[in-house]
Amino acid sequence: MAITAQDVNKLRQMTGAGMMDCKKALTEAEGDFDKAVELLRKKGQKVSASRADRETSEGVVFAKTNDAGTEGALIAFTCETDFVAKNDEFIQLGNQIAEAAFAEKPANAEALNALSLGDLTVGEKIVELTGKIGEKLEVKAFEILTGEAVVPYIHMNGKLGVLVALKNANGADVEEAGKDVAMQIAAMNPVAVDKDGVDPAIVEKEIEIGKDQARQEGKPEEIIEKIALGKLNKFYKENTLLSQAFVKDNKQSIAQYLDSVSKGLTVSEFKRVSIG
Structure with missing residues (x-):
């Protein structure tokens, strides 16, 4: 039939x-619009497969929180080029995925891709947009956080986002303090809230590094362990959030800053997602 x-x-x-893709799809589907739409989706799947080995180092981080400020979600929706990261359809789909993840709180990437977005799943929507845009698209990371008070922060380039959960959040300036701490996390990338949250494998590695450094410096074997533990304490101070020097006032730690805002105010957990 004539198209x-x-x-x-x-x-x-x-x-x-x-235009040409639509004409080819309609011709192949003999004018059947439903079949033509399916063919275009299949084209998206082919595009997605052919670009599976491409790096997606551009994109946007989306943050969603509830009105009560007790739950939040972070989504890193990525693509190949900065040009696509600014595309309205890309941004719209990223927001939809973030909303769905926030509402349903999937356990893993597979469950996230299976979430419904209208008549299609998240995974199918991504494939569909891949076919239209011609770049590999993917949700590279997502995090869900709940707490007494959850504060979001998206860095100005849109490629880095933080959620911070505060505890004992009773003061009037708590949200502003949460923003300050979230910016600290964005800038300094701590490994944990405090030393108790540091992965034991990291602790073991830092001790071994400390011992090796001490031996290379010719220190006596009987004090090697003590020196290594001293270096570990320095590691904790520089790399755990509450012990870090506050970037806005390095005369006090984050723990001291929070306590000065509201007595007992602290951080229970945080999530950090970045692209590139």
Whole structure:
């Protein structure tokens, strides 16, 4: 059957795909719009597969929190180029995925991709947009956080996001303090809230590094352990959030800063997601 310009334009309006892609799909589907849409989706799957080994080092981090400020979600939706990261459809889909993740709190990436976004799943929507845009797209990371008070922060380049959960959050300036701490996490990338949260494997590695350094410096074997533990304490001070010097006032630690805002105010947990 003859495919008219009006048919092509209609399919283009339905799918957002290119004019020639729509014409080819309609011709192959013999004018059946549903089949043509399915063919375009299959094209998206082919594009997605052919670009599976591409790096997605650009994109946008999205943050969602509830009105009560007790729950939050972070999504890193990534692509290949900065140009696509600014695309309206890309941003719209990223927001939809973040909303779905926040509402459903999936346990892993597979469950996230299976979430419903209208008539398609998250994974199918990504494949569909891949077909239209022609770049590999993926949710590279996502985090869910709950707490007494959850404060979000997105860095100005849109490629780094933080959620921080505060405990004993009773003061009037708590949200502002949460923003300050979230910015600290963005800038300094701590490994844990405090030393108790540091992975034992990291602790063991730091002790071994400390011992090796001491031996290379010719220190006596009987004090090697003590020196290594001293270096470990320095590691904790520089790399755990509450012990770090506050970037806005390095005369006090984050723990001291929070306590000065509201007695007993502290951080229970944080999540940090970045792209690139």
